[in-house]
Amino acid sequence: MPVDDRPGDGDGNEATTGTPLISGTNVVKEYQTGGQTIRALKRIDFRIDEADSVAIVGPSGSGKSTLLNLLGLLDVPTSGEIRLRKQDVATLSDSERNRERKQTIGFVFQSYYLIPTLTALENVEMPRMLDRTPKKTRDRATELLERVGLSDRLDHAPDELSGGQKQRVAIARSLINDPELVLADEPTGNLDRDTGDQILDLFEELRAEEGVAVVMVTHDEYVAEAADRVVNLVDGTLRAPDTATRADGGHRDRE
Amino acid sequence: MEGIVTGNSDDRDRSSMSRRRRIAALVPTVLLARRNVSRATARSTLAVVAVVIGVVAVGAIGTGGEAFKQNQVAAYEGFGGTATVHPVVYPEAEDPNRNFSDAEVARMRRAAAGATVIPVVQPFGSLVRTPAGETVVTAQVKGIEDPGTFYETANGSVPENWRRSVIVGSRIAADNDIEPGDQITVVVEDELEGTFPVAAVLRPQGFADPLSADQSVFVPVSRFDDATYDEVIVRVDPSAGSVAGAATAIETEFNSRRRTVSVQQVQQQREQFEQSFETVNQFLIGVGAISLLVAGVTIANTLLMSVIEREGEIGVLRAVGYTRGAVVRMLVAEATILGIIGGVIGVPIALGIGAVINVFLVGDPLAFTRAGLQYVGIGCLFGITTALVAGVYPAWKAANKRPAEAFD
Numbered sequence A: 001m002p003v004d005d006r007p008g009d010g011d012g013n014e015a016t017t018g019t020p021l022i023s024g025t026n027v028v029k030e031y032q033t034g035g036q037t038i039r040a041l042k043r044i045d046f047r048i049d050e051a052d053s054v055a056i057v058g059p060s061g062s063g064k065s066t067l068l069n070l071l072g073l074l075d076v077p078t079s080g081e082i083r084l085r086k087q088d089v090a091t092l093s094d095s096e097r098n099r100e101r102k103q104t105i106g107f108v109f110q111s112y113y114l115i116p117t118l119t120a121l122e123n124v125e126m127p128r129m130l131d132r133t134p135k136k137t138r139d140r141a142t143e144l145l146e147r148v149g150l151s152d153r154l155d156h157a158p159d160e161l162s163g164g165q166k167q168r169v170a171i172a173r174s175l176i177n178d179p180e181l182v183l184a185d186e187p188t189g190n191l192d193r194d195t196g197d198q199i200l201d202l203f204e205e206l207r208a209e210e211g212v213a214v215v216m217v218t219h220d221e222y223v224a225e226a227a228d229r230v231v232n233l234v235d236g237t238l239r240a241p242d243t244a245t246r247a248d249g250g251h252r253d254r255e
Numbered sequence B: 001m002e003g004i005v006t007g008n009s010d011d012r013d014r015s016s017m018s019r020r021r022r023i024a025a026l027v028p029t030v031l032l033a034r035r036n037v038s039r040a041t042a043r044s045t046l047a048v049v050a051v052v053i054g055v056v057a058v059g060a061i062g063t064g065g066e067a068f069k070q071n072q073v074a075a076y077e078g079f080g081g082t083a084t085v086h087p088v089v090y091p092e093a094e095d096p097n098r099n100f101s102d103a104e105v106a107r108m109r110r111a112a113a114g115a116t117v118i119p120v121v122q123p124f125g126s127l128v129r130t131p132a133g134e135t136v137v138t139a140q141v142k143g144i145e146d147p148g149t150f151y152e153t154a155n156g157s158v159p160e161n162w163r164r165s166v167i168v169g170s171r172i173a174a175d176n177d178i179e180p181g182d183q184i185t186v187v188v189e190d191e192l193e194g195t196f197p198v199a200a201v202l203r204p205q206g207f208a209d210p211l212s213a214d215q216s217v218f219v220p221v222s223r224f225d226d227a228t229y230d231e232v233i234v235r236v237d238p239s240a241g242s243v244a245g246a247a248t249a250i251e252t253e254f255n256s257r258r259r260t261v262s263v264q265q266v267q268q269q270r271e272q273f274e275q276s277f278e279t280v281n282q283f284l285i286g287v288g289a290i291s292l293l294v295a296g297v298t299i300a301n302t303l304l305m306s307v308i309e310r311e312g313e314i315g316v317l318r319a320v321g322y323t324r325g326a327v328v329r330m331l332v333a334e335a336t337i338l339g340i341i342g343g344v345i346g347v348p349i350a351l352g353i354g355a356v357i358n359v360f361l362v363g364d365p366l367a368f369t370r371a372g373l374q375y376v377g378i379g380c381l382f383g384i385t386t387a388l389v390a391g392v393y394p395a396w397k398a399a400n401k402r403p404a405e406a407f408d
């Protein structure tokens, strides 16, 4: 697996003991809507390391997606600090964040968001379509689809695929740039238990074999149990989870 | 020295490389855009139809107008060296029907040396009857010395010493089945009445003919008793000189103290026609262009709807590292593709309509003028540009959405 050609990998900097992959201190996120300020995240701290497996659980509206947006550099915190490796993301320009996101982070969504006019293979290639490495991209995309068990579906359009197959295409797409972190918002939300299990197994494999950190938002206790760590978000703050006590997994999430 | 040169070429390499990369990157952008266009087939089709209508409107009005102009201008051909002279009548004048006398015609001949000066009698109260005895109400009887100096005949010929026959214009002949040899009756109140053989039928002259020969029956001027003339035609062979000089000479001769004659050059009428034609044509093309603007609005609307529908998808594009510019380029490419398809369909239709108009007005389907083709090109370009511009706002709007919106 060409995970090893990841830049900076193996120089020891990203080791679990060293710099976290992404970390946050006193992170606050507020939304302004019609003169009203909604505080979606209230001074939270977090830390995600290489090959981490984290489940974010919490009731609806507690700020899970908001947190995922911040982790994915899709949004910036209202206050507080988020560091990608050692870099304060607030100091990055829009296009630098764009580039970091492309190089470092893969995304998987509950509703897949495959492009309906592209085949499975093209959907996987999509994040790299504008790079001028079509051959390399195609090989890698084919390899990833094989890996998620869809080698016989390369030329199928998304609407010719089942939900589970679509999500597997989406996962393959999230891996096309060899990310260090995959963010998934309820990736099994639209799938039945068996299909969901397959997706979870796939994530676990990726983590174990390629050292990809996986952060997953879920409503489902069962899904959360598959993760090494569970982070409980309630009303914009992190709670030590009462059911999954092991969830802190050696990292300290400051309250 | 060598170092500097290498450095320079490196720079150039890099910049040309990045330009090439940018152009190459357009190909997948266009691929994505093309697929997206084919997604909402009905909507895309409607947008394309709007562009087609606009392109056809501008193109067909442009080529059709040019054909009409060609057709009209052709009528002025052959009359380029012609001017008409009319007496100027003042309200207080004793004789409201002042005509030119032989003496005055002679003065004109002298003034406009070298020009052919043809006096014409245009009597009031004339009447023409066909061999069958029907009255031809549209016919105008005109007395002239020798129509052969001015017109070519289609049938028959003007006799050497023309005294006893009449010569008939093309329209009158065609409408009443008159041929050389037929006997027609000509009556001019207080002047003449008689039945004359038709010596010749003239070729069609068109509307620009100052004598309206097509609607006329020419009688030898010697048939009229009093030799006064209602109108004088002045003609200069365009290859020999300009009628403008003759016109000026006559005006100087007659109008030095008071304006007694009015000289009109057919050429000026032609220029006036062309001017007013341009105005009307430009107005019509403007109307056509408005339909292209409507097409632009349709495309903007199509794309806005499509962008709203694809909000999540576009959010994903942004999430996976597509820049704002890349998203804008993709959506603008979608709009431009609609415009190009519209142009590609619209141009042949416009040319087809133009060819049909050409057949009717000029007689040759391929008689496109440069200007006419230019209008088709302008219509097509304008259509594509409108589509492109219409794509900018929805694209910009989509690209500036927060990428976060892909997460529920």
Ligand SMILES: Nc1ncnc2c1ncn2[C@@H]1O[C@H](COP(=O)(O)OP(=O)(O)OP(=O)(O)O)[C@@H](O)[C@H]1O
Pocket (backbone or CB within 6 Å): A031, A032, A033, A038, A039, A040, A058, A059, A060, A061, A062, A063, A064, A065, A066, A067, B408
């Ligand atoms: N773009 C936005 N503008 C304004 N308020 C927002 C926006 N996005 C989220 N919020 C608010 O922030 C809070 C957290 O929302 P978030 O989407 O993070 O919840 P969630 O935990 O993902 O919920 P769910 O499980 O239902 O997806 C909510 O109160 C929500 O209304």
Ligand SMILES: [Mg+2]
Pocket (backbone or CB within 6 Å): A064, A065, A066, A185, B407, B408
């Ligand atoms: Mg959510």
